[in-house]
Amino acid sequence: MSAVIIDGAAVAARIRDELAGDVLAIGEGAAAPGLAVVLCGDDPASAVYVRNKGRVAEKLGIRFQLHTPPASSSTGELVALVRSLSDDPAIDGIIVQLPLPRHIEPDPVIDAVAPEKDADGFHPVNFGRLAEGRPSLVTPGTPAGCMELMRRYDVPIEGRRAAVIGRSTIVGRPMALLLTNAHATVTLCHSKTAALPAICREADILVAAAGRPGMVDATYVKPGACVIDVGITPTVDGLVGDVDRDSVEPVAGWLTPVPGGVGPMTIAMLMRHTVSLALARRHTAPV
């Protein structure tokens, strides 16, 4: 027996196909959904991510606006830029690419995103809805992508145990909330967790989002478990995940590879959220 390898690239391609029709139905040209990305600073990985987002958006017919305030910008200048995008009727979705330069406070910038344009789902109003178990249009893209992969591969979630390694706002925390809302029993693990492998070995679903290359080997994995590898660390040999694939593949029931697993899903979910926000705005607010 060997794990089913979850093909995130193929699922993401299918989602993009589904979305292309939705975008066309909303409108073309100036009437198409509009996504604005704010990229501040010189982080090379961020530049790559943003370029990829732009490429996918344009393929789907989504209008893509890139704003690149200089790394020397102040928190106030970034807040003002994001507010102007929040007020711009031509924009349906806003993404503030993280991390921001060190001297900028991220919270006021994220709070300046209008909740109804919050494509990333990081505004506390949307994050709070998720945390309260209320329905919400947007949830953070990476964990939403993980949930979508599990659903498309019929991984049982309800009533199962899940362990999430890492408690970031971007992945670990929202992942634990999404799994709880889907009726899993979730243990949220982090740097202060003792006896981590033993906790993980009890999980039917193991989500690794620690950013520590290869830390999860077979001793962390319950036989037959679904192992989702969110860790992406750039190395000279390319992107490396948190999961030691050679060790885990013979034990797990499902496994997402790096690259080609969770990675492509994040952008696909961002695009889906942008389309959802565009639809919601056109059906509720006069533009």
Add this chain to the structure above:
Amino acid sequence: MSAVIIDGAAVAARIRDELAGDVLAIGEGAAAPGLAVVLCGDDPASAVYVRNKGRVAEKLGIRFQLHTPPASSSTGELVALVRSLSDDPAIDGIIVQLPLPRHIEPDPVIDAVAPEKDADGFHPVNFGRLAEGRPSLVTPGTPAGCMELMRRYDVPIEGRRAAVIGRSTIVGRPMALLLTNAHATVTLCHSKTAALPAICREADILVAAAGRPGMVDATYVKPGACVIDVGITPTVDGLVGDVDRDSVEPVAGWLTPVPGGVGPMTIAMLMRHTVSLALARRHTAPV
């Protein structure tokens, strides 16, 4: 060996003493902090809770306003009332007593509370800040009271395992978030959780908030664990908790009794949050 019984009534009394000075420093009479409670419908337990809140507030010198819209009110009428309190400069804290009558949607009513007057911490903006691990002035009163009890009894939290039974917005979910933010490794359990006693037996901190009288017996408890009983079910014999005290007391390291454990803390924390909100408003906004 027998568990240390945590005296919530005594801790709550000490907090009230601490707060009385803070209230006096803010102002007396019309200048005192103002708390408005909205009680809609005929739930007898709610009427008792609200009466107790009023009594404590008045003892502390907090101005207490009780609003009792009829059970026949519409969602829109309640939203309008809460909005008017949000706009009223004489009000620092607002509580919408839950549960509301069945025909009223709670979410729009809760969302009408100005986040800076949200004494209960249920507005999604404040709940989201808690869920993201950001600093926040207010968190839901009952779990905040549980944390305060553990702190005052020097229960170790960081690096320990915790299990929370129940995933309500009022107790279980915010409790799990507060424990995670305090660096515990938390498992959030609920009605779909399999093998519940075994999971609980791994926990150094066990919080029972299921509302099922006596369900937690010694088979759920790791020797020496801190057991927090949030379950309060009214019976003909008075209030009954989720914990079977006779069974658990010889095994646990700490135990909150019912009554006299968590119960008195909820109101004390609500008062503390009202005072914090009053201080914040006086230091940031022109009234």
